[in-house]
Amino acid sequence: MSAALRRERSALALLVFAVAGVGISAYLTTLHYADVAPVCTTGGIVDCTSVLQSSWSTVPGTSLPVAVPGLLWFAVSGTLALLSLRAAASGRAEPRGLRGLHAFWAVAGMVAVLCLVWAELVELRRICEWCTAVHLLVLASLLVTLVRLQPAGEVEAELDRDPAA
Amino acid sequence: MLYRAAAPPAKRPRHTPTGAGARPSRRARPPFWRNPLVVAAMVTVLVVVGVIVVVAVRGDTTSTGTGTQAAQSGTPASSAVMAAVSGPDAAVLAAVGNGGLPSTFTPVRDAAALTGRDGKPEILYIGADYCPYCAAQRWALAVALGRFGSFDRLEVSRSSSRDVFPDTATFTFRNARYSSPYLDFVAVETADRTGAPLQAPTAEQQALLAKYDAPPYVAAASAGGIPWLDVANHYVMVSSGFTPAVLSGLSWDGIAARLGNADDNVARGIIGDANNITAAICTVTGMQPAAVCSSAPIAPLVAALR
Numbered sequence: 001m002s003a004a005l006r007r008e009r010s011a012l013a014l015l016v017f018a019v020a021g022v023g024i025s026a027y028l029t030t031l032h033y034a035d036v037a038p039v040c041t042t043g044g045i046v047d048c049t050s051v052l053q054s055s056w057s058t059v060p061g062t063s064l065p066v067a068v069p070g071l072l073w074f075a076v077s078g079t080l081a082l083l084s085l086r087a088a089a090s091g092r093a094e095p096r097g098l099r100g101l102h103a104f105w106a107v108a109g110m111v112a113v114l115c116l117v118w119a120e121l122v123e124l125r126r127i128c129e130w131c132t133a134v135h136l137l138v139l140a141s142l143l144v145t146l147v148r149l150q151p152a153g154e155v156e157a158e159l160d161r162d163p164a165a
Numbered sequence: 166m167l168y169r170a171a172a173p174p175a176k177r178p179r180h181t182p183t184g185a186g187a188r189p190s191r192r193a194r195p196p197f198w199r200n201p202l203v204v205a206a207m208v209t210v211l212v213v214v215g216v217i218v219v220v221a222v223r224g225d226t227t228s229t230g231t232g233t234q235a236a237q238s239g240t241p242a243s244s245a246v247m248a249a250v251s252g253p254d255a256a257v258l259a260a261v262g263n264g265g266l267p268s269t270f271t272p273v274r275d276a277a278a279l280t281g282r283d284g285k286p287e288i289l290y291i292g293a294d295y296c297p298y299c300a301a302q303r304w305a306l307a308v309a310l311g312r313f314g315s316f317d318r319l320e321v322s323r324s325s326s327r328d329v330f331p332d333t334a335t336f337t338f339r340n341a342r343y344s345s346p347y348l349d350f351v352a353v354e355t356a357d358r359t360g361a362p363l364q365a366p367t368a369e370q371q372a373l374l375a376k377y378d379a380p381p382y383v384a385a386a387s388a389g390g391i392p393w394l395d396v397a398n399h400y401v402m403v404s405s406g407f408t409p410a411v412l413s414g415l416s417w418d419g420i421a422a423r424l425g426n427a428d429d430n431v432a433r434g435i436i437g438d439a440n441n442i443t444a445a446i447c448t449v450t451g452m453q454p455a456a457v458c459s460s461a462p463i464a465p466l467v468a469a470l471r
Contacts, residue, residue, distance in 0.1 A: 050330075053430055054410035063429065110206075114213050121221040123413050125329040139210065146202040 010148050011084035014102070014141055018078030021137045024130055025071035028052065032065040040129055051128035056119035066116065070134055073109050077141055080105065099148050106142040113138045242319045242336060242417065249421035250304070250319075251311035253436060255460070260427035262462040264437015266407055268470060270400040270445050271382045278449070279373070279398040281349025286397035286449040288348055290338065291366060291374060293356040295325035299392040300335035301412060302405040304420065305438035306394070307336060312443055312457045313450065314345025321417055325358050330409040334417045339363060347450040348397075355391070377401045394442070397449040400470070406438030444470050 031038050031052065040048035051057065058065055080102040087094045113135045120127055197203050242250070281287040290306060292299035300323070307319065322337035324330065338352030353366050366374060373395055379388045383403040394402045411430045412420055423431035444466035447458035457463060 050408045050410035053408055053434075054413045055415050055431070056413060057430075110210065114210070114217070117214060118217050119414075121217050123331070124410055125221065125331065126410065142206055143197065143203050146206055147197045147200055149202060150200055 008085055008088040010144050011081045011088065013144050014081035015078055015085065017137045017141045017144070018074045018081060021074030021134055021141075022071055022078065024134050024137075025067045025074060028067035028130055029065055029071060032057070032067060038130060045125070045127055046129060047126045048128035048130055050126045051120055051124055051131060054119075054124055054126075056116070056123060069112075073105070073112075073138070077102070077105060077109070099145065103142075103145040103149050106138070106145040109138045110142045239340075240321050242321050246321070246417045246421040247316075247319065249424045250307045251315060253308060253311075253424055257425060257427045257432060258436060258440065259461045261433055261436040261440065263441055263466060264407070264433035266434070266437040266441060268441040268444070268466070269404070269406055270396070270402045270441070270470065272400055273377060273382065273398050276377075276398040279395060281351070283349075285345075286348045286399075286446075287395075288350045288397065288446060289370065289373065289395040290350070290352045290392065291370065291378075291394075292338075292352070292354060292392035293360075294322050294337050294339070294354055294358040294363065295328060295356055295360050296391055297324040297328055297330035297333045297409040298405040300324040300330070300333040301407060301409040301434070302392040302394070302438070303336045303338065304412070304435045305406055305442055308424075308435060308439035309442035309446060310343060310345070310350055313347045313446060313454070314343055314350075317342035317344065323358060324409070325360070330413055333409050333412050334415060334420060335412075347453055348446065373398075378403055396442075396445045399449050400445045402442075402445075406441055407434030440466055 028038070030036075038048050038052055040046075056066075059069065080098060083098055084094055084102075116131065117135065120131065279287045279289060288310070290302075292302065307316065310316070319336050319341050320339070322335055324333040324335060326332050337354055339354040341352060343350040351370075353364050353370060355363060355366070357363050374389075374393060377383075377395060377398075378390065378393045378401070382401050383390070387403045390403045392403070392405060396402075411434045415423070415431070420431055420435070423429045424435060426432055427436075440462060443457065444463050447453075447463060447467050448470060450458070452458040452467070458467065
């Protein structure tokens with residue numbers, strides 16, 4: 001791995017989160033349309049079947065499972081991370097505003113996650129472990145995008161100018 | 166040149182501890198948990214989740230739209246709801262089948278038939294207004310019974326605000342009157358939605374409950390549970406045939422409207438469960454009325470039950 005890519009570990013982490021999120025979202029979407037019960041706990045407070053069959057599992061006013069917008073969210077997040085990585089690999093500067101856009105996207109995702117947490121805890125009194133995994137991936141993505149908003153260390157900038165670096 | 170991850174920072178006096186011209190030491194980026202944006206985000210998320218947890222624990226649903234409406238026991242179901250329940254589309258009934266829900270009825274083979282005052286088979290339901298699983302089961306039961314007779318007064322209600330699947334829109338059978346040429350329906354709602362005692366089962370009903378709402382007729386973990394349904398002492402069933410989750414957040418009219426779409430989870434739950442109940446009832450009415458019991462998908466469900 002090149003030094004540039006090593007310094008883009010945060011973008012790599014975002015890509016990993018996105019891939020995991022796409023995987024889970026695709027699984028939940030498939031379950032919905034195949035009408036198959038998910039592999040998860042049933043009964044008690046942790047009961048993903050109840051959550052995934054609830055009226056909160058679809059986009060309001062439609063029969064579209066919320067896993068589909070979730071899948072799209074992770075796909076976009078992964079694409080943004082890939083743009084960062086590609087720029088790093090080629091030694092070019094990142095597209096301007098990319099990090100800000102990614103952070104904004106992550107904040108929007110987190111707002112949606114909090115709405116879904118509300119539905120789980122208040123409306124259903126049930127928790128879905130697959131959904132929780134997705135929620136944690138969105139939270140992790142948010143935190144990483146916020147870290148990436150912080151300017152790189154001054155010393156790193158100095159290293160850029162240092163011929164010995 | 167190394168890749169610059171961000172715009173060059175504003176210049177500050179360079180700190181050179183080893184003297185001018187020395188290579189600057191790499192100053193590690195501060196740990197992420199000291200990043201003010203990360204701290205602010207974490208605090209915000211934790212506060213919001215904390216508020217959600219508090220609201221959930223307190224059973225406070227005062228800002229959840231349809232879920233906020235107070236129980237409306239005593240209010241008759243609207244004509245739209247009654248029409249959807251008592252006359253669902255035959256094509257939808259057939260398309261849903263059992264909705265992918267296996268019948269959870271247990272046969273009772275050693276009991277005398279339970280009959281009403283005029284000798285018709287009796288369907289006995291025992292539940293409570295607060296119980297969310299009863300809330301779900303009442304929808305299916307109302308659809309099933311609507312195929313054998315008619316309700317005179319079916320009132321709307323909601324399950325408890327403090328239980329799982331809070332405020333599920335449903336009916337209460339506490340004041341319902343049902344008439345049918347094929348069967349008698351007896352319902353006992355033991356408590357209101359707050360848990361206060363409402364209707365007490367008779368001694369005979371208590372005896373049936375003690376005997377058939379217990380192993381081997383129901384799983385040990387479900388013994389004594391409600392809703393409990395006794396189909397003329399031929400079949401018994403405890404709990405609902407589908408999860409109340411599918412009704413969460415929906416109004417009565419919203420649920421009724423979804424009964425017309427065979428692909429909707431609401432229709433698959435309510436009508437699938439209703440078809441299973443209908444099949445069980447057909448076994449005690451001598452497959453009458455034929456228009457119901459010999460129709461698709463009831464006939465095959467009856468065959469599977471037997």
